[in-house]
Amino acid sequence: MREKQIQQNYRPIIAVHKWFARRPGSLFRALLLSEFVGGDLETNYFRSHNLHGLKVADPFMGGGTPLLEANRLGCDILGYDINPMAYWIVRQEIQQLDLNEYQEAANALGQWLEKKIGFLYRTECIYCHNPEAYVKYFIWVKTQRCIECHREFDLFPGYLIAENRRHPKNVIICWNCGSLNEVIDKRRPGNCQVCGLALLLAGPANRNKCKCPHCGKINVYPNPQYKPPKHRLVVIEYHCPRCQSVHRGRFFKKPDDVDLARYRQAQSMWQDVEPIFVPDDLIPPGDETARLHRWGYYRYREMFNERQLLGLELICRAINQYKNTRVREALATNLSDLLRYQNMLCRYDTYALKSLDIFSVHGFPVGLVQCESNILGIKR
Known part of the structure; x- marks a missing residue:
């Protein structure tokens, strides 16, 4: 046992x-x-x-x-x-695998990838202003366009990002300004420290319905006509080696303009790539894949954002260059397993404060809040 x-x-x-x-x-x-x-x-x-x-x-x-x-x-x-x-x-x-040769190849691949796209996984620490803090997770919320006023709004099921189990306090997103607030009692969260409005735990998205905050119209989701679903970056969890020794708990921040600009740069870099290894296959109908179709996912590549696609394509190209067949296949196997953590169906566990991979349950769970992990990992 x-x-x-x-x-x-x-x-x-x-x-x-x-x-x-x-x-x-x-x-x-x-x-x-x-x-x-x-x-x-x-x-x-x-x-x-x-x-x-x-x-x-x-x-x-x-x-x-x-x-x-x-x-x-x-x-x-x-x-x-x-x-x-x-x-x-x-x-x-x-x-059999030559572990020394494999380790050398894996290290070389990681170093090469760091030079190529490592900057896309950096952020500025809000405490010591270290611009080279390592992003652990990007947390995204799904958005939808209102059928009445045609303005986009967030599909938040709730505003609690982290519980006070593995972090000193509860972390709550302000429904109004998006600022992060750390509170002791989530049942009485108080007011936002930035805009002053009352903090909420429950979000507007519930049982496949969400009220538009702009016009009050009740919208139904998922709506496959807006395919694939769009997302908005709302939270970053990061690691700062410079002030880790004096900081209690995890590091959370609201994305700043530089963070948003880096993602736009990743989008631009992906547009300039002619993919060789990213498939364009259709998602076939089935008992589990029907859920993906209801959300507007019809091709496998639509389950990834541009930063993930860029990183995965580059890794594939690097692996394909290795002459040693067993080392190449071992790295390809690592990449295959990595895919379950590198897609936009991963969720963020507010209790354990970690990414839940796409196969954490049997099927394809499509959540409203998704978690993008650092494809390079972090250095402590």
Whole structure:
């Protein structure tokens, strides 16, 4: 049970790539030892074994947990699956890789990408005015055009951005001026420190309806005619190494003009790129993809903003240059797994203060507040 709760600590190889509903490796280890090793299982479980010569086949291998466990015990393994992604992931998990060469390639790619687009993930610290603070997350809210007055408005379900669990205070966006307010009691948040109006927790968007703040018209969402959905940048969480030692909690700020200008620059840079690797495929109809269609997403590339598309295209081009096939495929596998955190369907967890990847639930959850992560990570 302990191993099952934190599988990646005991079996870090499964972190190579996301796979849905991975079965516990501890279960299959126990099954193999019970079947092929004599004696007491409770004692055998924690001993090393070499079942050389034993062949284990899995005709429906999925994420490959039985094969991974059999491989750890020294068995010869053979796996099949109709899903080509399953084949790719299991092969990458098991096959030999020169880790030193791989690490060198990964470091070189990161350094190259930093020179190309690192500035797009910088912001000015509001405390020490360090212009090179690292952005962790850009938080966006969906917008919609009113069917009556034709003005755009935000689809805020609520204005609480961060709870006082992993941050000293609750962080609330002012519904009027967009300023960030840190309050002790979210039930009695008081007034905005900038405009003076009363802070609210509940937003106007609820049960697929939202009142236009300009004319009062009730609008229904999603509205596929405005495809794909537009977003407005409202909050930045960042990390400032210069004043981290004297600062309590996380760093939050309202985007300033420079932040907005950097995103416009990312848009301009993407317009100048002729994509080679970003697909233009249509999203096919299905039980889960029907939700995407209702929101106006009809092509996969529409699920990403321009800054994400720019970074992902550049990474693909860099990976494609590597001559060593196994290193190239390993980096491509990393990129494939990264995609679940680099899209505009990720949400921001106000309790854990982190991005929830697109597959944090089974399906395609389309939220009203989305989270864009720093594609380069941050340096502490």
